[in-house]
Amino acid sequence: MIHISDAQIKQYQDEGYFILERVIPEHHLEMLRAECARYIKMIEDEMDRLGQDVVGLNRRNSRYFISNRYKESPYIADFIFSELMADICRATLGDTAYLFHEQFVVKAAERGMKFGWHQDSGYVGHPHKPYLTCWCALDDVNEENGTVYILPYSRAGVREMVPHTHEEGTNDLIGYFGDDPGIPVIVPAGSIAVFSSVCFHRSGPNRTNKMRRIYLPQYSAEPILSKDGTQLHAFAEPFLKDGRIVATGRFAGDAAPVTQRGAITNR
Numbered sequence: 001m002i003h004i005s006d007a008q009i010k011q012y013q014d015e016g017y018f019i020l021e022r023v024i025p026e027h028h029l030e031m032l033r034a035e036c037a038r039y040i041k042m043i044e045d046e047m048d049r050l051g052q053d054v055v056g057l058n059r060r061n062s063r064y065f066i067s068n069r070y071k072e073s074p075y076i077a078d079f080i081f082s083e084l085m086a087d088i089c090r091a092t093l094g095d096t097a098y099l100f101h102e103q104f105v106v107k108a109a110e111r112g113m114k115f116g117w118h119q120d121s122g123y124v125g126h127p128h129k130p131y132l133t134c135w136c137a138l139d140d141v142n143e144e145n146g147t148v149y150i151l152p153y154s155r156a157g158v159r160e161m162v163p164h165t166h167e168e169g170t171n172d173l174i175g176y177f178g179d180d181p182g183i184p185v186i187v188p189a190g191s192i193a194v195f196s197s198v199c200f201h202r203s204g205p206n207r208t209n210k211m212r213r214i215y216l217p218q219y220s221a222e223p224i225l226s227k228d229g230t231q232l233h234a235f236a237e238p239f240l241k242d243g244r245i246v247a248t249g250r251f252a253g254d255a256a257p258v259t260q261r262g263a264i265t266n267r
Contacts, residue, residue, distance in 0.1 A: 001083060004091040012092055015152035016159065016199030023084060024136060024190040031075040032215050033138050036104045039066040067103040068235070076102070080217050081239060081247035085134065088194055092132050093221040095243035098236045100131050100220040106213050107146045107206040114205045117151065117176035120197040120218070122164035126227040130161075131220035135185070135193040138213035142186045143204060145212040148193060149182030151200035156180075161198050176200045 008018040024032075043058050043066070053060040070076045079085070080102060089097040120133055141147040153159040156176060164173035182202060185193045195201065197218075206212045223236035239247045 002087050004087060009091050012194065012196070015154060017150050017152065017193065017195035019185060019187060019191065019193055020088075021187050021191045023192055024079075025084070026190070028079045028082070028084075029138065029190050032079060032104075032136070033213065035069070035073055035075055036066065036106065036138065036213055036215070039069060039104065040064050040106065061108050063108060064106040065103055066106075068101065070099070070102055077247075079215075081245060083245070085217060085219075086240060086245050088134060088192070089132065089219050089240055090243060092194065092196075093219060093240075095240060096221055097132075097219045097240040098221075098223060099239055099247070100218045100224060100236070101234045102215075102217040104213065104215050106211055107203075108211055109206065109209045114146070115203045116167055116172050116174045117182075117200050117202045118164060118173050119161055119175055119200055121161040122173045122175050124161075124197075124224065124233055125164075127161070128224045128233075129220070129222055131197045131218055131224065133195050133197060133216060133218050135195070136215040136217070137185075137187055137189055137191050137193075138215055139211070140188050141191075141212060141214075143184050144206075145208045145210070146204045146206040147212075148185050148201050148203045148214075150185060150193065150195060151176065151180060151182045151202075153199065155182075156200045159198060 002020065002023050004018075004020070008020075011018045043055060043064060044060060047053055047055050047058075047060055057063075057065045070080055080099060086097075121128065121130060135148055139145070162175050164175040166172070167174045182200070187193070219239060220236070224233045225231065226233050237247065239245065
């Protein structure tokens with residue numbers, strides 16, 4: 001178990017985020033890096049087969065988005081449904097939590113793109129209970145390699161979802177147009193930036209000669225439905241019930257890769 005202080009919980013409630021440094025166990029960190037590399041190779045093999053450098057949102061040697069592979073990988077599932085993530089969910093969402101979405105986001109060396117100010121809830125686009133993002137650094141992150149910048153509620157002036165517009169040239173959703181640069185998350189590998197889906201954040205380009213790798217599991221306190229209420233917006237895989245972990249290892253190998261609706265792709 002990890003210790004999440006009352007001050008951190010209050011900061012999450014008041015400002016929308018807190019930071020946990022060096023909390024990911026080394027075996028999980030190495031596993032996530034290995035799985036990330038494995039899936040990048042699979043994507044590049046598919047690019048080679050098609051004779052293309054772009055497949056979906058993935059661009060060779062620039063950026064990679066690897067989403068919702070936990071049903072294939074027992075290693076990813078072990079991390080998503082670990083005691084570490086349970087502690088974070090209990091401190092932020094309460095005693096009930098569902099897996100909502102998960103993905104690797106990779107900015108390649110010297111070519112990774114920036115992403116503008118947005119709330120993750122902006123990608124849902126209709127009213128819902130805010131969910132939780134756990135921005136897990138697989139590498140040391142800083143302003144040079146494209147870390148995330150967080151805009152606390154008090155500086156954004158809002159703490160609920162606002163309308164977003166598409167940015168010309170990137171098609172990113174943008175919801176904040178002020179001049180506040182935000183707070184850069186400068187932390188070592190194994191750290192987690194924990195923030196609400198209504199907390200504004202952005203990220204810069206990677207100007208270094210190494211990849212910047214992030215893993216992003218997201219959790220909700222209740223299932224998030226489509227606007228018409230007829231289907232799930234993403235996932236609602238039970239994780240916590242009455243504060244206890246109810247997820248099991250049944251996921252690995254029992255399903256093909258999932259292409260889900262409403263993917264949140266910009267980090």
